[in-house]
Amino acid sequence: MLTWNNVIKYIKQRLSFPTGFFELKDEELIEYLTENALTEFSNYFPNVNRVVIDTRDPNVKHPSLKNCYLIRDPDNLDIFDIKECYFPMSELAYTGHPLIPPSSLEGMKNWSIGVFTSRFLAPFSILSRTYKFITPNIIELTGETTPDYFVVEYERMQPPDLSGIPLIYQQEFKDFCLAHAKILLGERRSLYDNGKLTTPFGDIPIKGSELKEEGLSEREKLKNDFLEDARPSVDIDTY
DSSP states (O other): OOOHHHHHHHHHHHHSOTTSOOSSOHHHHHHHHIIIIIHHHHHHSOEEEEEEEETTOTTTBOSSSTTEEEOOOTTOOOEEEEEEEEOOGGGGGGGTOOOSOOSSHHHHHHHHHHHHHHHHHGGGSTTOEEEEEETTTEEEEEESSOOSEEEEEEEEOOOTTSTTSOGGGHHHHHHHHHHHHHHHHHHHHTTOTTSEEEETTEEEEOOHHHHHHHHHHHHHHHHHHHHHHHSOOOOOOOO
16 A cells, blocks of 8 residues: 555655755655645545435534535545435335346346336436535435435545555656655755755755756646546447
8 A cells, every 4th residue: 555655755765865865854745745746636536435324313414404414524534526326225116126136147138127117217206316515515415205314425535644546546646746846845945046055075956946847847747647547438339
């Protein structure tokens, strides 16, 4: 699993001075990257979580908005949007949905027809419902009836311990953090008027402005890559 120790080590190996000096404390850099790199990354690749909403619980009902319930994230992370809601399976029987899957290939035909018919009739059923997300953590449920409970699947901020970073994007995330670190260090190193750092081993060129521009360029490139990867694929059938 990716950790901040991995990220910090990756950054220091590339941005420390030849003497090994690195002007930022680990805690300071982690705080900056959490507020910037992790937040931006989450906009493209949010973490997905699920919670159960018990509509009978007075602590879940919104205190003033009708038919609205609070989505309480267990980690107190920011919620971006709702992906899907799952209502009790028992309600599907109302529209004729077969609840027991077929045990043979022969029964698959009738089962498939039953599922199709049920879903076709669902929007016209008394149990038909719609839902809407209201920031920061509210779901509005509209329908003739209210279930005792349902499950909300939602997108949220990536956990700050990096446990939700997808494996296929861990290297890109480290590069993204590196770009952000270059921007921060570039701004700080550009404060040296003479453009060099004097050490017992001699003068070391800093080039803060160049480092910042390099970080900005790398960050934008990675954001464009993230945008392309985050877009849903579109399948086009040709006949």
